[in-house]
Amino acid sequence: MSPLQPLVFFSGSLLSTQSGSNPQWFLENTPIPGANQLTYLPIASGNYKVQISDVNGCTAISDPFPVTITATxxxxxxxxxxxxxxxxxxxxxxxxxxxxxxxxxxxxxxxxxxxxxxxxxxxxxxxxxxxxxxxxxxxxxxxxxxxxxxxxxxxxxxxxx
Incomplete structure (x- = not known):
């Protein structure tokens, strides 16, 4: 049985998820090196996802969360x-x-x-x-x-x- 699908939240300038262990953040389906905390500071526009696992090693991944960086x-x-x-x-x-x-x-x-x-x-x-x-x-x-x-x-x- 897989863990529940994680939800992604945006607060201030951080993306976050509230549950799971061993999080891995993705940008456009590509793992982001070093992005393995429950929060992530996005630095580029795109679709972000987070994958988490449970104590049995089963994984679940969030739906894409679009982020647009608008400042130039x-x-x-x-x-x-x-x-x-x-x-x-x-x-x-x-x-x-x-x-x-x-x-x-x-x-x-x-x-x-x-x-x-x-x-x-x-x-x-x-x-x-x-x-x-x-x-x-x-x-x-x-x-x-x-x-x-x-x-x-x-x-x-x-x-x-």
Whole structure:
């Protein structure tokens, strides 16, 4: 007997499911590496599913849950926004080459499960706004940087080797 089909919920910016063990998230029927928590922070538009299992190893998969990411870089900041180097081993820099002041800019690193790892304010430096993060102690995998400035948001993935 298979477990009950999991339901997918969307709250804030996270997808979640409430039951089951060994969750695995999928985007367009392809497993997302490292996405094996009850929550997931989507970084691309598409149809998401979650597969769970019960104590006997039987699995069930949710119906597709459509997610549309609507923000574009132009809506976020007036300038070039980058996260580098990507992939990285030790550190990343979040940089916005902006012609105008970037008010209240904040960069936060998240795991793919949506757990915040570190946050820093973007500070003015050489006609740009920057934040530098030491990621040397993170496990290898994919993470995202979420950059917020006033009411605008941009999410950029990066790979820690």
């Amino acid at each position: 870089e132009e809506e976020i900041v007036k300038g070039d926004l980058r996260v580098f180097p990507n992939p990285t081993q030790n550190s990343i820099t979040v940089k916005c080459d902006s012609q105008s002041p970037l008010k209240n800019g904040l960069a936060t690193i998240y795991s793919l499960s949506g757990a915040p790892i570190a946050s820093q304010k973007l500070v003015a430096k050489n006609q740009a706004y920057e934040a530098e993060f030491d990621v040397s102690k993170l496990n290898s995998g994919t993470f995202v940087v979420r950059i917020v400035s006033e009411n605008n948001v941009k999410v950029i993935p990066f790979v820690k080797q």
